[in-house]
Amino acid sequence: MDMSGPSPAVVEAGRPFAGRVRGRFAAVLAVTASLLVAAPVGAGTTAEVAPPAEPADLEPASATPADPDPTAPAPPGLAASAVDASAVAPADLVLDLTFPAERGGRYSDDYYAPRSSGRTHCATDVLGAKHSRLFAAVSGTITSMPTTKPSYGYTVTVQGDDGRRYTYIHLNDDNPGTNDDAAGPHLAYAPGLAKGARVARGQLLGYMGDSGNAKGTPHLHFEVNDGAYQYAPCTTGGINRINPYRSLRQAEAEGDYGPGTGGGTTGTPARSIHDACPKDVVPWTTFLDVGTTHRPGVDCLVWWRVAAGTSRTTFSSGNSITREQLATFIANLTQATGSPLPATGTDHFDDDNGSVHEGNINRVAAAGIMGSATRSFSPGLAVSRGSMATAIAKTYRYDARATLPAGTNAFPDDAGSTHESNINAVAASGLAAGYSDGTFRPAAPVTREQMGTFLARLLDLLVEQGHAARPA
Numbered sequence: 001m002d003m004s005g006p007s008p009a010v011v012e013a014g015r016p017f018a019g020r021v022r023g024r025f026a027a028v029l030a031v032t033a034s035l036l037v038a039a040p041v042g043a044g045t046t047a048e049v050a051p052p053a054e055p056a057d058l059e060p061a062s063a064t065p066a067d068p069d070p071t072a073p074a075p076p077g078l079a080a081s082a083v084d085a086s087a088v089a090p091a092d093l094v095l096d097l098t099f100p101a102e103r104g105g106r107y108s109d110d111y112y113a114p115r116s117s118g119r120t121h122c123a124t125d126v127l128g129a130k131h132s133r134l135f136a137a138v139s140g141t142i143t144s145m146p147t148t149k150p151s152y153g154y155t156v157t158v159q160g161d162d163g164r165r166y167t168y169i170h171l172n173d174d175n176p177g178t179n180d181d182a183a184g185p186h187l188a189y190a191p192g193l194a195k196g197a198r199v200a201r202g203q204l205l206g207y208m209g210d211s212g213n214a215k216g217t218p219h220l221h222f223e224v225n226d227g228a229y230q231y232a233p234c235t236t237g238g239i240n241r242i243n244p245y246r247s248l249r250q251a252e253a254e255g256d257y258g259p260g261t262g263g264g265t266t267g268t269p270a271r272s273i274h275d276a277c278p279k280d281v282v283p284w285t286t287f288l289d290v291g292t293t294h295r296p297g298v299d300c301l302v303w304w305r306v307a308a309g310t311s312r313t314t315f316s317s318g319n320s321i322t323r324e325q326l327a328t329f330i331a332n333l334t335q336a337t338g339s340p341l342p343a344t345g346t347d348h349f350d351d352d353n354g355s356v357h358e359g360n361i362n363r364v365a366a367a368g369i370m371g372s373a374t375r376s377f378s379p380g381l382a383v384s385r386g387s388m389a390t391a392i393a394k395t396y397r398y399d400a401r402a403t404l405p406a407g408t409n410a411f412p413d414d415a416g417s418t419h420e421s422n423i424n425a426v427a428a429s430g431l432a433a434g435y436s437d438g439t440f441r442p443a444a445p446v447t448r449e450q451m452g453t454f455l456a457r458l459l460d461l462l463v464e465q466g467h468a469a470r471p472a
Contacts, residue, residue, distance in 0.1 A: 093226070094279045095247040097137040098202045098256050100168065101126045101220050107292060111243035112234070122234035122241035123169075123223040124248060130172060130218040131187075132208045135258030136199045137166050137222075137251075145195050147185045149173060153212025154188035156205055165239075169221035172209025181211070202258045222248075250279040253296035271430030273300055276459035276470060287315040290449050297453030304459060304471055306332040307452060317449035324357035324379035326388075326451065327370055330395050331360035333455060334367075337468035339399045341367050349377040369394040385432070386419035386442030388451065392431055392458055393422040400467045404429050411440035431457045 099105075105126040113121045136158055143165070144157035154171035171188040173181050188211070190204040199205065210218045226242045234241045251257075254272045277300035287309055290298050298315055301307035306329055310316040321329075334341050341363035348365040349372065352358045361377055364370040370391055372378070383391070397403050406421065407428025414420045423440055426432045432454055434440045446454070462468040 093229070093242055093246070094250055095162070095164070095224070095244075097244075097247050097251045098135055098258060099248060099251040100135055100137045100166075100205075100222055101128050101208060102132045103252075103257050104128065105132075105220070107245070107248065109243070109245040111245055120234060122243075123221050124244040125219050125221055126248070127217070127219040128208050130174065130207075130209055131176065132218075133258060134168055134171070134205045134208055134220060136201055136203045136205055138162055138164075139201045140166070140199060142193060142195055142197045142199060145185075145189060145193065149185075149188075149211060151212060153214060154185060154206070154209070156189060156193075158199060158205070163227070165225040167221075167223040167225070168205060169223070170209055170211050170214040170219060172207040172218075173211035174209060179210075179215070181215075204258065246279070246284075249292055249295055252293050253279075270433045271457050271460055273297060273453075273456040273460045275463045276300060276468075277303060277456060278470075281470075285309070285315075286313060287317065288313045290315050290317045290452075294449035294453045297456035298449055300456040300459065301329075301452050304333070304336045306336055306455060306459075315448060315452075317452075318447055320382035320445040321448045321451045322379065323370065323377065323381050323383055324352065324355055324361055325448070326383050326391060327364045327379075328357045328360045329451065329455060330369055330391065331363050333395065333459065334399055336471070337399055337459070337462055339467075341369075341398075348375075349379075350375045352377050352379045355379055367398050369398055382445040383451070384442060385440060385444050385446055386414065386417050386423060388446045388454060389426045389432055389442075390419045390422040392454060393425050396431075396458060396461070399462055400465065404431075410434065411438065413439045414442045417442050429461060431461065 105128040107124055107126040110121055110125055111123065115121055138158070138160040140158040140160040140162075142156060143159045144155065144167075146155065153169055154173055155167060155169045156171065157165060157167045159165050173183050173188060175183045175187065187207065188209065189206040193199070193205065208218050208220055210216060214221070222244050224242050224244045224247070225239050227240055229235075229240050229242050254274070255270060273296060277296065279296070282296070282299050282303045285295075285299050285302050287295075287298065294317065298307070298317070302309075307315075331341050341360075344362050344366040346362060346366065348362050352361050355361070357379065361370075361379060365372075365377075370377075393404050404422075404425040405428055407424035407426075410424050410427045411434050414423050417423070419442055423432075423442060427434070427440075459468065463470060
């Protein structure tokens, strides 16, 4: 069969859906067609469904629970408001922050979500464990820290050195092991703090709780007031609240957490993706199933036309990525960076006949990036973390015409693996990292959203080194 022809780019029949529209709701309204799973051009419209296996090292965002107050979370299952807030400039503002809660907090874009009596939520609620730590998003001065509990719960406000005001609400009021509402401020706020005190970025401020009208739902109600923006109804009493969601998402993408919060990495920290996908440039996608940690990477790949969704609202983010899907991701990535895989007329494998990914499977095989010692490619097999490391290292070698620097023996659980040297290399370059227990888990499957982050980091390295240029 004829396998010649140019390396295809990702199909994006509904490009407005893929994230070219910056407004949060305008993107949804602009949907005109479903997308394919990073499918080759001309490959039809059948979405790929990968085997449902996930390492579960990250937790996706979820809807927030009920509370009648405008400063409390939204009712169960309530999505962001259907009110057209796409014209609200503060919704797109991205600030340089440290994530204000411990890693693993769950949140969604509930800014501008409706509340009872026609009120509007002008904050982001981050759900987490009671007594977990809260951190200063920026350096500044504490301007409010009541020692007598207000009706809405213990709260602390920091006047940031950047001119904005950051408010934390519903801090803890329970004694350990209880839900007694009887704990004093010493269990709400960090020791030594008081109104007027200076705090450094990332400094411990207090502890998450469910005080005030948030009983039973421990969370941080996180507000940002910026006097430069005024938009009713998120401007009341001279307080101009802007949307923190994208800023929180970016802080997670950059691994910017308070000290001692882990982050699931060991050795060289994972690199950011700012060079390849600047936070103030990349449009949002409208996938509803992508976790907060990996959303920037997924958005990045869609912007580069490396990946797309399985439907207009799904990325199948928790499914394991298969070998055939990764072959197309890699083909699209090299196309996007200006180093397309070679055309080939050779049919390398017998078990991919009829697959929409067959052409790209043959291209990655011809380039020496992915393959097999036999005529079997196992196109539907889940990609392991070890084979992911090898594929990324070989893609870098093909695209950059150079090899990644050899790393040290970074992990204790990959000894004897055929992927060990590549695992060490990608770890040393910040393209992948281990778990908080010091392991890499080379046999664990990689989810589609996790691969989004890995490949976004590879794009970032290629851009930083001058091997690729960002999309126009």
